[in-house]
Amino acid sequence: MRIDNAYFTRRKFLNSILGGWLGTLAVTFVSPIVKFVWPPYKEPDEVKLAFADFAGMKPGEVKGFPWGAKPGLLKRAEDGSFIAFIGVCSHLDCNVSWMADKKKFFCACHEGWYDENGMNIAGPPPKPLRRLETSVEGEDFFVRKPGAGAKA
Numbered sequence: 001m002r003i004d005n006a007y008f009t010r011r012k013f014l015n016s017i018l019g020g021w022l023g024t025l026a027v028t029f030v031s032p033i034v035k036f037v038w039p040p041y042k043e044p045d046e047v048k049l050a051f052a053d054f055a056g057m058k059p060g061e062v063k064g065f066p067w068g069a070k071p072g073l074l075k076r077a078e079d080g081s082f083i084a085f086i087g088v089c090s091h092l093d094c095n096v097s098w099m100a101d102k103k104k105f106f107c108a109c110h111e112g113w114y115d116e117n118g119m120n121i122a123g124p125p126p127k128p129l130r131r132l133e134t135s136v137e138g139e140d141f142f143v144r145k146p147g148a149g150a151k152a
C-alpha cells in the first residue's frame with residue numbers, strides 16, 4: 001500500500017539515519033583531536049601542602065608534590081629556603097626528574113638537562129623550568145604561581 005503525501009517518506013527516513021550516523025562518526029573522530037590540541041586542563045593558582053611533609057628535607061634534597069594534574073618538584077636550597085618548579089619540560093611537556101648524583105634535572109624524552117636552579121643547560125629545552133613561589137603559613141605550606149598572592 002502506498003501512502004501519498006506522507007510527511008516522512010522512506011527516503012527522508014533513511015537519509016536522516018545515514019546523516020545521524022555520519023555526524024556521530026565525525027564527532028567521534030574529531031573530539032579526541034580537539035582535546036589533544038586544546039586540553040581541558042586548568043592549572044591551579046596554588047596548592048596547599050602539609051609543611052610537616054617537607055620540613056625535614058636536607059639542603060640539596062628534592063621532593064615531588066602534586067601541581068594539579070602535573071608533577072611539582074620542591075628543592076631545599078643550601079640556605080634552607082625552598083625552590084619549587086613545575087616538573088614538566090619546557091620542550092614538549094614530558095616529566096622531569098631530579099638526578100641527585102649529577103645535581104641536575106633531567107628530561108628523558110629527548111635528553112634535556114636543567115641545572116639545579118631549573119635553567120636549561122643542554123638538549124632541546126628552549127626555556128628554564130617554570131618556577132613557583134613558596135610560603136609557610138602556620139602548619140601549611142603553600143606553593144603558588146608567581147604573582148598569585150596569598151588568599152585572604
Ligand code: FES
Pocket residue numbers: 089090091092093094107108109110111112123124125
Ligand atoms: S620533552 Fe624534554 S627534552 Fe623534549
